[in-house]
Amino acid sequence: MKKKAEERREQVLKAAFQAVASHGYDSVTLQDIADYAGVSKGVVHYYFQNKENIFSALLQFITAQIYEIEHKAITDKHTALEKLKAYVETVFISPAKNKKFYRVYVDFLAQASRNHTYQEINHRFYENCWSIGHEIITLGKKEGVFSIDLDADTSAKMMRAMIDGCLIQWLMSDQDDLHDFYKKTCFETISTLLRSP
Amino acid sequence: MKKKAEERREQVLKAAFQAVASHGYDSVTLQDIADYAGVSKGVVHYYFQNKENIFSALLQFITAQIYEIEHKAITDKHTALEKLKAYVETVFISPAKNKKFYRVYVDFLAQASRNHTYQEINHRFYENCWSIGHEIITLGKKEGVFSIDLDADTSAKMMRAMIDGCLIQWLMSDQDDLHDFYKKTCFETISTLLRSP
Amino acid sequence: MKKKAEERREQVLKAAFQAVASHGYDSVTLQDIADYAGVSKGVVHYYFQNKENIFSALLQFITAQIYEIEHKAITDKHTALEKLKAYVETVFISPAKNKKFYRVYVDFLAQASRNHTYQEINHRFYENCWSIGHEIITLGKKEGVFSIDLDADTSAKMMRAMIDGCLIQWLMSDQDDLHDFYKKTCFETISTLLRSP
């Protein structure tokens, strides 16, 4: 029973993700979401109290999912450079997936600047991202491949700033063939920043 | 006649900026804009065909204005490091102004991912920003303070990615007192990236 | 089987009474009723064809109940004045109970003005009420305490009009402490009307 409901909610959230990716946060209607989910309008309201509620759950859902994937990627690797490489590879997963996620994510960032709930969810996502950076940097310092002078917290923040900055810049270019350039350059820029002189 | 109309349009655009900063791109109404401008709803429609039109003009207006300010800042300085310092200082102008501009700007980025018109306006802004970076880097290479190996085009893009990444991260923190941290760290990160080894 | 079903119906009707008293005729939902009854929404529909059906049964149920109580009250007494006193005392039973019943009853009167089914149920209630008045008046005339000139039918209608008029006026005051004033005054007014000059 409970399980079925949980699946339904996830079905709606996935539909909401598709719908927002296609139409944009403020243009998407509950009917759109219902259509993508292949259910009636009523179902959406049955599982979520209101629109804001769906969107909060959606932001929670996608940021948690992204973090999980990124975290898994670095856990599989053992050296700092391998982890960093895997992290950037995973973040720049593909033009199609990055476009979809970042379209939705930038929509949420736009909302978050005036919505405390989204801000908090995003903050938890940031902390997760920073913790990945922190882990890589700390290991790299131990290994001697990264500068001993780095402050892991600060550098982790700059890492994420660079990643988001690059992917937003790429998204705005609307050119899938630049994806590789941004991936490579982002990786090299971060490497340059971190490596011991 | 023409002059009066131009002033009227600018009055409306400035009001639109205030209105979007306060209410957000998708929540703002033409009545809000008219209210901020101290005119009637009719006036807004007299000078702009429709809502989309106002917003295109607004994005054009604020990105042009920002570029002008940033460009002026580096023109006043003579060495690469002075220019870079002035650029970052100008970009991180103040918590209040950055919050206002970036709220509106992120709103537009969110829209731009699905709106070609905004994308083009933003692209021109990017090119302007990149040209500033290019100028600083080229000069720094000549002066010998920046690495000779840098590709000015690429590095300029990374500079802007770092700046936007930092300011968005700061905006999401909703903590004015972190503004200084991000300004300083952003500057140092860029310096690290560019300086000759 | 039949008995169980009858109990179930009554359970739902009592819940409906609570629900209407709390939320009002037009705001009450079947879910509210189900909640008050401690059963699922399905049960409500199992025992009643639809919403209108429940409400008809409810009006029937509460008017029958009220009449039974009032009738019992006067049957216990033997003189006209005792009966009248007991009647008014029973009608003005308590602030809490009067508020609950009259809220629901006025809701039904509002509906009844456009709903023939409710009108008929209310008419039977009126006839019952009038019969109580009739009995008291006829006895009083026999006893010589009430004016011989009274038309029992007409006076019974006026008695009920006075009672409903008073209780509605009291209900609208939203002041429990006026309950006593209206009870006393209503009794005295009716007494004045009936007594032989």
Add this chain to the structure above:
Amino acid sequence: MKKKAEERREQVLKAAFQAVASHGYDSVTLQDIADYAGVSKGVVHYYFQNKENIFSALLQFITAQIYEIEHKAITDKHTALEKLKAYVETVFISPAKNKKFYRVYVDFLAQASRNHTYQEINHRFYENCWSIGHEIITLGKKEGVFSIDLDADTSAKMMRAMIDGCLIQWLMSDQDDLHDFYKKTCFETISTLLRSP
């Protein structure tokens, strides 16, 4: 300008009165009101913030109007009995008008039992009605036609209770031809109550 708007509001209120009289408080839609007013749905919202707002204004409007008519009726007369006669005549104006007004009024009474705003508006109406009764009774006592023992405040309340009780009972009968009976009987009952023994 202001005048036009005031007329528009009144036009909408009159339409709302028709609409509620026909469909009932809780069934009436803003579209119904707009239709009766011969305007678009938007107009209703242009002049009233929301549905509750319209209804508050409507209750205010009709109770003020009724009071004005009743007050005018007694002002024209000079003796207590003439005033009383005129008052009852005016209150029982005609089957058609009483049906319309009392349908709407009972709807409001039903709502008022749970809505403080309506309660207050109704209370002001009550006070106005009571003041009419008070005036008649005081004059009658002076003239010696009414009992010197009457408390004018209390008797005024009983007068109104009798009137409302009678008209509600009549409304529930759904028989226009009983209107005369209730008018006559109500007048006689009140006369009996007030006259000196």
Add this chain to the structure above:
DNA sequence: GATGAATGAGAATTCATTCAT
């Protein structure tokens, strides 16, 4: 019998846009 998930019709409300004054 009982449950509660699913449906979809229907209502309030919001606003861009139009246009008479």
Add this chain to the structure above:
DNA sequence: CATGAATGAATTCTCATTCAT
């Protein structure tokens, strides 16, 4: 030119009712 009244399309949300389990 400017105003703001009027329109009605579009959206969210609520719930009676149905029906598979």
